[in-house]
Amino acid sequence: MDRNRGGRRLQGVGRPLLLVLFLASLLSQAAVHAESRDRLRVFVSIPPQKYFVERIGRKNVRVSVMVRPGANPATYEPSPSQMASLSRARVYFATGVPFEKTWLSRFAKTAPRLRIVHTDRDIKKLPMRSHRHEADRDGKSARRESAFDPHVWLSPPLVLLQARVVLEGLTSADPARSAIYEQGYREFVREIVDLDLELRRLFRDRGRAARFISFHPAWGYFARAYGLEQVAVELEGKEPKPAELAKLIRYARKAGMRAVFVQPQFPRRSAEVLAREIGGKIMTADPLAADWAANLREVARKLSDALR
Structure with a gap:
């Protein structure tokens, strides 16, 4: 009981x-x-931009990435669901990648209230160069130049410029949180400066002969920032012809290059041929990796090892 x-x-x-x-x-x-x-709804074109916006906006932003992992930002086409999501976003941070030329105007029509901010607006861009080393009559090598290089997010000094534009875009869209965004911006600037100094120390003793082969010309701004020279193979997505590849192989052998950097968004068959012919190896360097700072450190370490 x-x-x-x-x-x-x-x-x-x-x-x-x-x-x-x-x-x-x-x-x-x-x-x-x-x-x-x-949270402020924001769209960006590529994953590294999400890193920038979240560093500044912290938990007050909800960031969606247009170019999905593994996709090529030169030829990307947004999905219907992404186009629908744009109507709920307040800001779109563009960075100058090729697909934006076709799609930004469509985004504006789809979402009239969406503010499009060009984070690369204060950057003087370099022409994309392909060192296919076509010998002229004097035996000198010729460079081919094409459209301007969009890969400005791979240079910490240039990211400082982009971060300022991101701050302006966030505070304009959400002025009530301006103080929070300004604090996030200050902390991100310190992070960028620390990373830049770290990379400068890593490459400071490499000298003028610090050249590396990048199959796709993505690392020109990075190379420029740290006293290196990118020897790019592709130009405008076009692989070299057999005669051009043979000349590059001879050049790489003479220069003692032993690594070929590729990115996962592009085919690597020709890069594998080049690496095999120079007795080198393939190394992956992803310019679209989501963890921007960790990725630059990893790529820098690979480059430093390849340049020894």
Whole structure:
């Protein structure tokens, strides 16, 4: 009899407790959803930009990336669901990658309230160069130049310029959080400066002969920042002809190059031929990696090892 009464008392206590826990769970979920709705919705073109915006905006921004992992920003076409999501975003941070030339105007028509901010606006871009080393009559090598290089996010000094534009875009769209964004910006600037100094120390003793082969010309700004020279193979996505590849092989052998850097978004068959012919190896360097700072450190380490 006493045991039954004790059980009924426990049941009587348990039901209110379960109700309290259930209500607490509902309130917690509601708070999460409210926080999610309250965040500033932002779109960027490529993953490294998400890193920049989240460093400055912290938890107050909800960032969506247009070019999905593994995709090529030169030829990317947004999905219908991405186009629909644009209508809920307040800001689009562009960076000058090729697909934007076709799609930014369409984004503006799809989402008239969307503010498009060009983060590369203060950067003087370099022409993309391919060192296919076509010998002229004097035996000198000729460079081919093409459109301007969009890979400005791979140079920490240039990211400092882009970060300032991101700050302006966030504070303009969400002035109530200006102080938060300014604090995030200051901390991100310190991170960029520390990274830049670290990379400068890594490459400071390499000298003028510090050349490396990059199959796709993505690392020109990085090379320029740290006293290196990128020997790019492709130009405008076009692989070299057999005669051009043979000349590059002879040049690489003479220069003692033993590594060919490729990126995962492009085919690597010709790069493998080049690496095999110079007795070198393939190394992956992804210019679109999401963890921008960690990726630059990793690529810098690979380059430093290849230049020894």
